Amino acid sequence: MIGCIIQTRMRSTRLPGKVLLSIDGKNSVLDYVLNQIQNCKTIQNIVIATTTNKEDSKIVEFAEKNNINYFRGKSKDVLDRYYQCAKKFSFDKIVRITSDCPLIDPNVIDQVVKKFDNGNFDYVSNTLKRTFPIGLDVEIFSFKALEIAWNHANLPSEREHVTPYLKKNQNQFNQFNVEYLRDISDIRVTLDREEDFELIKLIASKIQKRPILLEDILKLFEKEPNLITINNKISSNEGYEKSLKNDRILKL
Numbered sequence: 001m002i003g004c005i006i007q008t009r010m011r012s013t014r015l016p017g018k019v020l021l022s023i024d025g026k027n028s029v030l031d032y033v034l035n036q037i038q039n040c041k042t043i044q045n046i047v048i049a050t051t052t053n054k055e056d057s058k059i060v061e062f063a064e065k066n067n068i069n070y071f072r073g074k075s076k077d078v079l080d081r082y083y084q085c086a087k088k089f090s091f092d093k094i095v096r097i098t099s100d101c102p103l104i105d106p107n108v109i110d111q112v113v114k115k116f117d118n119g120n121f122d123y124v125s126n127t128l129k130r131t132f133p134i135g136l137d138v139e140i141f142s143f144k145a146l147e148i149a150w151n152h153a154n155l156p157s158e159r160e161h162v163t164p165y166l167k168k169n170q171n172q173f174n175q176f177n178v179e180y181l182r183d184i185s186d187i188r189v190t191l192d193r194e195e196d197f198e199l200i201k202l203i204a205s206k207i208q209k210r211p212i213l214l215e216d217i218l219k220l221f222e223k224e225p226n227l228i229t230i231n232n233k234i235s236s237n238e239g240y241e242k243s244l245k246n247d248r249i250l251k252l
Helices: 029-037 054-065 078-088 106-117 143-152 156-160 164-168 194-206 214-223 225-229 238-251
Strands: 002-007 045-051 069-073 093-098 123-125 139-142 175-177
Touching: 002 029, 002 078, 029 045, 029 106, 045 054, 045 078, 054 069, 069 078, 078 093, 078 143, 078 156, 093 106, 093 143, 106 123, 106 139, 139 143, 143 164, 156 164, 194 214, 194 225, 214 225
Parallel strands: 002 045, 002 093, 045 069, 123 175
Antiparallel strands: 093 139, 123 139
């Protein structure tokens, strides 16, 4: 079974409680993530994977209200959270989506999943060499590959960010990177900071159709190129860079 696991939590140092912030006065960030994914043709089951922290009970309430399966696991060891979640729901193929991607394109997800299904791959993504916008990140991997990573990954960055062990061991895992027609990785539609939230709200207000697709965003940016400057000064890897610092501390 192909299962999509959405990792999410309320605790965020840069934008606290961001996943339940309202984008349009009616729908939250998590609503958008869920609604976009539900338009995929390849996903068979969706699970929201949050933590056992008290504040994340709000996310459980959201899942129950929307009749979505959920799983509660470790806060910092997200690799373990994914592994235990996939094991519980008997997923043999896992699509990883993070809740800071409210404009994730269901067509892009389907493109990555179909590539995985049509080849003998352990791991397929569109982030090994980034050409898609930041915020349209999709990864799919086999349960077997996830289990190997779960057993052997030791560094904080490998446990917190789920897939670095897979990416770093190319000789062990058969990988493929899905690329866009051209490099548009300078576009940022993820949600980490207030500037990101401002841009996402503007995009949602200016594009009326649902789901919102990448082509819709590109057409909007052609008409209003100033929009891209709202958040293009933000580093794209703040969270991972912080984990790498913890790696170096561990090695000392």
